[in-house]
Amino acid sequence: MKLSIYNSLTRRVEVFEPLNPPRVTMYVCGITAYDSSHLGHARSAVIFDVLYRLLKFLGYEVIYVRNITDIDDKIINRANKEGIDWRELTDKYTREYQEEMERLGVLKPSYEPKASEHISEMIEIIERLIKKGLAYVSDGDVYFSVEKFPQYGKLSGRKLEEMLTGVRIDPSERKRNPLDFALWKSAKPGEPYWESPWGYGRPGWHIECSAMSLKYLGETIDIHGGGLDLIFPHHENEIAQSEGATGKPFVRYFIHHGLITVNGEKMSKSLGNFVTTSYLLEKYHPEVIRAFLLSKHYRSPLDYSEKGIKEMEKAIYRMYETFYWIKKAKPKKEGPSSKERIKGVIEAYQGFKEKFLESLLEDLNTAQAMGFLFSLEGELYNFIRKFSDLTSEEIKTLEEILKELQKLSGELLGFGHSDPEEFFKIERERKLKRLGKSFEEVEKLIETRFKARKEKNFELADRIREELKELGIQLKDTKEETFWYVE
RNA sequence: GGCGGCGUAGCCAAGCGGUAAGGCGACGGCCUGCAAAGCCGUGAAUCCGGGGUUCGAAUCCCCGCGCCGCCUCCA
Numbered sequence: 001m002k003l004s005i006y007n008s009l010t011r012r013v014e015v016f017e018p019l020n021p022p023r024v025t026m027y028v029c030g031i032t033a034y035d036s037s038h039l040g041h042a043r044s045a046v047i048f049d050v051l052y053r054l055l056k057f058l059g060y061e062v063i064y065v066r067n068i069t070d071i072d073d074k075i076i077n078r079a080n081k082e083g084i085d086w087r088e089l090t091d092k093y094t095r096e097y098q099e100e101m102e103r104l105g106v107l108k109p110s111y112e113p114k115a116s117e118h119i120s121e122m123i124e125i126i127e128r129l130i131k132k133g134l135a136y137v138s139d140g141d142v143y144f145s146v147e148k149f150p151q152y153g154k155l156s157g158r159k160l161e162e163m164l165t166g167v168r169i170d171p172s173e174r175k176r177n178p179l180d181f182a183l184w185k186s187a188k189p190g191e192p193y194w195e196s197p198w199g200y201g202r203p204g205w206h207i208e209c210s211a212m213s214l215k216y217l218g219e220t221i222d223i224h225g226g227g228l229d230l231i232f233p234h235h236e237n238e239i240a241q242s243e244g245a246t247g248k249p250f251v252r253y254f255i256h257h258g259l260i261t262v263n264g265e266k267m268s269k270s271l272g273n274f275v276t277t278s279y280l281l282e283k284y285h286p287e288v289i290r291a292f293l294l295s296k297h298y299r300s301p302l303d304y305s306e307k308g309i310k311e312m313e314k315a316i317y318r319m320y321e322t323f324y325w326i327k328k329a330k331p332k333k334e335g336p337s338s339k340e341r342i343k344g345v346i347e348a349y350q351g352f353k354e355k356f357l358e359s360l361l362e363d364l365n366t367a368q369a370m371g372f373l374f375s376l377e378g379e380l381y382n383f384i385r386k387f388s389d390l391t392s393e394e395i396k397t398l399e400e401i402l403k404e405l406q407k408l409s410g411e412l413l414g415f416g417h418s419d420p421e422e423f424f425k426i427e428r429e430r431k432l433k434r435l436g437k438s439f440e441e442v443e444k445l446i447e448t449r450f451k452a453r454k455e456k457n458f459e460l461a462d463r464i465r466e467e468l469k470e471l472g473i474q475l476k477d478t479k480e481e482t483f484w485y486v487e
Numbered sequence: 488g489g490c491g492g493c494g495u496a497g498c499c500a501a502g503c504g505g506u507a508a509g510g511c512g513a514c515g516g517c518c519u520g521c522a523a524a525g526c527c528g529u530g531a532a533u534c535c536g537g538g539g540u541u542c543g544a545a546u547c548c549c550c551g552c553g554c555c556g557c558c559u560c561c562a
Contacts, residue, residue: 011491029562037562044562074560156557157490163558165488205560227562228491234561258492259562264555267562295510296500300493301555308499311511318510359501368501371509378509385525458520465522476524483524 001058003361005051006299008231008254009155013363018222019252024060025217026052029209029226029234030112032069033093034078038274039293039304040227040260040267041097042104046290046414047257047298047364048225049106053412054360065216066109068094071116072205076191086192090116100277104286105414111216115208119194122203122211125245126183126196134244138174140186140199146179149240155254156232181237183207206237210250214242224251227259228299258301267304275304285427287415288313294366294413315374316415317427317485322381324420324483326402329384331392341387342394348379349401356408366413373409373416376401388479424485431486435471442473446482453477 003016018024028048031041048066055062069075070090079086098112115122126142129135134148146152146160153159163179182204187193193200213221219242226235235254242250260267267274280289292312296302352372359369380398384390390398410417429439449464465475472487 031562032560040562042562047562072560158558159489162489225562229557229561231491232557233559257562259556261555266556269561300500303499305499307511311499314512315510365501368508371501374509382526453520456520462521469523474523477519477522478524 001357001361003054003058004363005253005255006363007252008256009251014253016222016253018060019220022059022061024055024062024223025221026055026062026064026223026225027209027213027217027221028064028066028109028224029230030066030068031093031097032072032074033090033097034072034075035093035269037093037097037100037277038260038267038269039277039280040274042100042277042280042289043260043293043302044225044227044257045101045106046104046293048255050294050360050366050413051223051225051255051364052107052109053414054364057412062110063217064109065111065113065213067209067212068097068112068114069205069208070094070114071192071202080190087116090114096278100281103281104277104290107414113212113216115203115212118208118211118215119203121215122207123184123196125207125211125214125241128245129183129241132244134240135183136176137198138176140201141174141182142184142198143175143180144183144237144240144244146177146181146240149244151243152240153236155239156236158232158236181206181233183241206234207241209234209238210242210245213250214246219246219248219250221251223253223255225255225257228256229259231256257298258296261301261303262305264303266301280309284309284313285316285423285430287418287423288316290413290415291316291370294415295370297367298364318381319374319377319416320418320420320423321483321485322377322384323402323406324424325384326380326395326398327420329390329395329398331395332389333391335391335393337391337394337397342383342397345379345383345397345401348376352376353404353408356412360412369413373405373413376405428484428486431472435486437471442468442484446475446484449475450482 004013005016006013026048028044030045031037045066048064052062052064068090071086075086075090079089082089094114102108126135129144130137130142133145135142135144153163160179184196184198184201184203184207186199186201191202193202213224224235224238231254239250262273265271265273288309292309293302295312355372356369359365359372362368380401384398387394406417409415425439428442432439432442445464445468449461452458452461452464468475468484474485474487476483
């Protein structure tokens with residue numbers, strides 16, 4: 001079992017071969033902690049979380065680093081605006097992000113280093129670059145000299161001459177070439193600063209990733225990931241700095257994911273079309289959000305809409321309803337399965353694990369894996385809802401399949417592993433809270449209606465049904481109980 | 488303008504040379520006190536358009552059309 005993955009460096013899907021198996025080193029660009037995270041940040045975290053899970057599943061020893069940028073212009077501006085210390089600001093949003101990711105079932109990376117805690121490592125790399133003639137000091141700033149690194153542009157497919165034609169030139173710049181980028185910026189009054197050989201100042205944005213990946217993962221790392229929008233200039237610059245300093249290849253596989261769009265346009269702070277992670281977590285079960293994020297191939301854009309995520313919610317509800325009925329099923333008789341009627345289930349289960357895994361191994365095709373998952377789950381649903389006279393062996397079969405399905409999905413995709421009763425309890429309570437109803441209140445109404453129906457008091461039963469329906473509470477009657485969910 | 492990507496049923500979305508997964512929804516019949524649910528059944532002569540390669544193309548090539556991303560901070 002080998003993973004194939006699209007490598008932005010070669011622009012093709014390649015078989016993944018780590019440098020020093022079974023060790024795999026992976027570095028992912030995390031957030032800049034100046035504001036709340038939105039769905040785009042969640043997508044990034046969830047996609048690389050699935051990759052991380054898959055690599056571990058394959059038996060690799062993965063060292064996974066996801067950094068926190070806690071020093072840059074946006075942070076300084078925001079902190080000044082709010083009149084608080086930049087540390088207070090970044091602490092707040094770092095904590096918030098970490099809590100949200102945990103709720104989304106994102107596994108903790110091995111390290112989550114902060115830029116501000118690695119200033120000396122950055123200075124060290126900058127000094128090496130200066131010594132090698134790849135960087136220069138200019139009035140307290142330090143710049144990387146793009147012309148001195150012949151491979152500059154190899155990741156983003158750009159050539160220096162071409163880039164120069166469209167570039168904006170700021171006459172106040174201290175750069176020799178407008179494409180040079182800052183490694184170190186001298187401090188302006190009121191800004192946080194650190195001591196350096198070039199005076200008080202702070203690091204440029206890109207250098208932190210070079211420094212921290214070098215420190216935690218070594219000179220050449222296996223995987224480096226981030227959003228497509230980071231290819232240029234961020235990752236291009238990282239390559240220049242890292243390879244310039246070490247003389248070794250920086251990254252073996254660059255992995256970039258597509259961005260979240262809204263009505264076809266990129267979700268971003270500046271357009272104001274973003275939904276925060278906390279809003280979504282309030283409104284939807286974390287597993288629903290995860291499933292939504294994984295429902296499209298990771299390299300494609302994913303369009304967010306309430307309608308889209310609602311549809312996924314329905315799919316996940318049905319999945320957990322399947323689990324629920326299987327869990328509640330009691331045998332009506334001892335004995336073997338009816339070969340004929342359980343055939344569909346057996347056939348769907350045949351090769352399920354292989355197909356599911358192969359999908360993920362083929363460039364992380366989570367959408368296809370989910371297709372197989374829902375397909376099998378659909379068969380289970382169909383079976384459990386159609387027949388009420390299940391045999392002990394049939395139930396055993398269903399339980400075995402369920403166990404495997406939950407294990408695979410939960411371990412690799414990070415959803416589908418919950419206990420169904422627990423799942424619906426959380427969902428009902430959260431949604432009822434919005435309606436201002438208590439769980440007990442609704443349960444009682446449903447019980448009353450169940451009794452009324454038995455007594456053929458249809459008038460009362462229907463009145464309760466209508467009342468609940470108006471609240472968005474849907475009922476499904478069975479002989480034993482009334483199953484319900486809130487829309 | 489340069490670079491990258493996308494266009495598959497009503498909507499979302501897999502498929503990447505061998506004859507269209509999956510989800511959401513819609514419709515008809517059965518069932519049901521009625522409804523929901525369930526059951527049975529119905530969906531793409533066809534994958535933006537036009538050429539070409541091939542025994543065979545949604546899948547490869549060329550030319551259009553439309554949309555998006557990056558080229559400035561951005562997951």
